[in-house]
Amino acid sequence: MNLIKIRQLLEASVLCGAESIDQEIQCGGGADLMSDVLALMEPNSILLSGLTTLQVVYTAEMSGVMAICFVRGKRPPPEAIELARARGIVLMATRLPMFESCGRLYKAGLKGSSEVPPGTARPGKRRHP
Amino acid sequence: MTNLSKEATKLQELAYELKVEQAMTPDPVTVAPRTPMTRLRELLRDRRISGAPVLSRGKLVGIVTIEDLIKCLMKGRTGVAVGSVMSQEVHTLCADDPLVHAVSRFQELGFGRLPVVDRASGRLVGILTMGDILRCLLKQLEVDYREEEIHRYRASHIFEDILADDIAVSFRYQVVGGDFHRAGSCSSRLRTSLLRLGLSPEAVRRVAIATYEAEMNLVIYTPGGTLDARVGKERVVVRVRDGGPGIPDIEKALTPGFSTAPDWVRAMGFGAGMGLPNIKELADEMRLDSKIGEFTDLEFGVCL
Numbered sequence A: 001m002n003l004i005k006i007r008q009l010l011e012a013s014v015l016c017g018a019e020s021i022d023q024e025i026q027c028g029g030g031a032d033l034m035s036d037v038l039a040l041m042e043p044n045s046i047l048l049s050g051l052t053t054l055q056v057v058y059t060a061e062m063s064g065v066m067a068i069c070f071v072r073g074k075r076p077p078p079e080a081i082e083l084a085r086a087r088g089i090v091l092m093a094t095r096l097p098m099f100e101s102c103g104r105l106y107k108a109g110l111k112g113s114s115e116v117p118p119g120t121a122r123p124g125k126r127r128h129p
Numbered sequence B: 001m002t003n004l005s006k007e008a009t010k011l012q013e014l015a016y017e018l019k020v021e022q023a024m025t026p027d028p029v030t031v032a033p034r035t036p037m038t039r040l041r042e043l044l045r046d047r048r049i050s051g052a053p054v055l056s057r058g059k060l061v062g063i064v065t066i067e068d069l070i071k072c073l074m075k076g077r078t079g080v081a082v083g084s085v086m087s088q089e090v091h092t093l094c095a096d097d098p099l100v101h102a103v104s105r106f107q108e109l110g111f112g113r114l115p116v117v118d119r120a121s122g123r124l125v126g127i128l129t130m131g132d133i134l135r136c137l138l139k140q141l142e143v144d145y146r147e148e149e150i151h152r153y154r155a156s157h158i159f160e161d162i163l164a165d166d167i168a169v170s171f172r173y174q175v176v177g178g179d180f181h182r183a184g185s186c187s188s189r190l191r192t193s194l195l196r197l198g199l200s201p202e203a204v205r206r207v208a209i210a211t212y213e214a215e216m217n218l219v220i221y222t223p224g225g226t227l228d229a230r231v232g233k234e235r236v237v238v239r240v241r242d243g244g245p246g247i248p249d250i251e252k253a254l255t256p257g258f259s260t261a262p263d264w265v266r267a268m269g270f271g272a273g274m275g276l277p278n279i280k281e282l283a284d285e286m287r288l289d290s291k292i293g294e295f296t297d298l299e300f301g302v303c304l
Ligand SMILES: Nc1ncnc2c1ncn2[C@@H]1O[C@H](COP(=O)(O)OP(=O)(O)O)[C@@H](O)[C@H]1O
Pocket: A035, B213, B217, B218, B221, B222, B242, B244, B245, B246, B247, B253, B254, B258, B259, B260, B261, B270, B271, B272, B273, B274, B275, B276, B277, B296
């Protein structure tokens, strides 16, 4: 699903990264627990979160998350937007709460992290002899 | 979607995001009401512009354009001053208006340029034309991409250009304990550097997440330390050392879910006790050593 579609479904506004809004997203996830994001999120994904700290952006960056949508009308501080812009991460904001945001995307066919076929989003460990 | 309509949508989204101040020409050429039209003519010619805002004691009082000048010339009124010719009803844009608003103002008014003012003070800060908008949008589409490409091109050649039997590149980052605001910035810079060196995105992702978990631990639990990354042809090894308080029971610390994180850390989405287990899972090898009251020394490697 592409980010333009996601933006429409969530009635979200784009805070930065509009030039990359035509990217295809593999899957999505919702979390306020950054450890969960780091452990579970697949790359090329969108993260929905109610947290708006700078660390949400860093966490997304490390996990290869392409876009973050802040739910329930929350807005990140300007430093977070600047950081995301510099790192090429798309930021959006929606007034919808977490459950409804996830629900709308899931209903429209966006897969969850554990549903994408292994090998596409999650490369897994590659061990060399 | 066709490529063209894709590009068009992208431009539309950009026009919502970008602000007038990002596209405008700042500090434009201005004239005063008493500036003679002959002087205006020179200005327009020398500065290659087609109009200018009129300021009186710092206040925007009008706008005068090349059409006004032509009318003057045709009527033979060359001796007059700008004040008697300018349009006094000035439409303006605010510096923080989205570009898309500017586009619709241009369409609605049919003017070639609009002065830009600061919303709070009302002071003139720039001038905007449709040409500026187009340039800004096109630039935005290209710039980010190209800059990163150049960095990557330069850095990724190290491994090919250096003649040696083996080669490794090392970088060090200083992690400041307790500085939650910058927590993550070291791993972020390391990640960008590894991508520039041309390492595979999967390997970079594993190193980046593991390093980030380790960096967070330094910020949360220690007075700070160093993060050393060594990139060779076959593996990346990251060593994270801090100056105490040390880990009392290493086995316990490695247990998924074990955490001593205080509430304020949990409120920020950390402290689920999955950091060290996650590092172990991501790395191909890991070593953890610690002495109470002295240090913690963590090293992990990821094969390329
Ligand atoms: N560098 C360190 N210095 C001292 N204690 C540490 C350090 N790293 C981890 N710990 C201890 O190990 C525990 C588990 O760490 P971790 O797995 O990262 O989970 P979390 O950070 O979520 O608590 C921490 O709660 C802390 O008590």
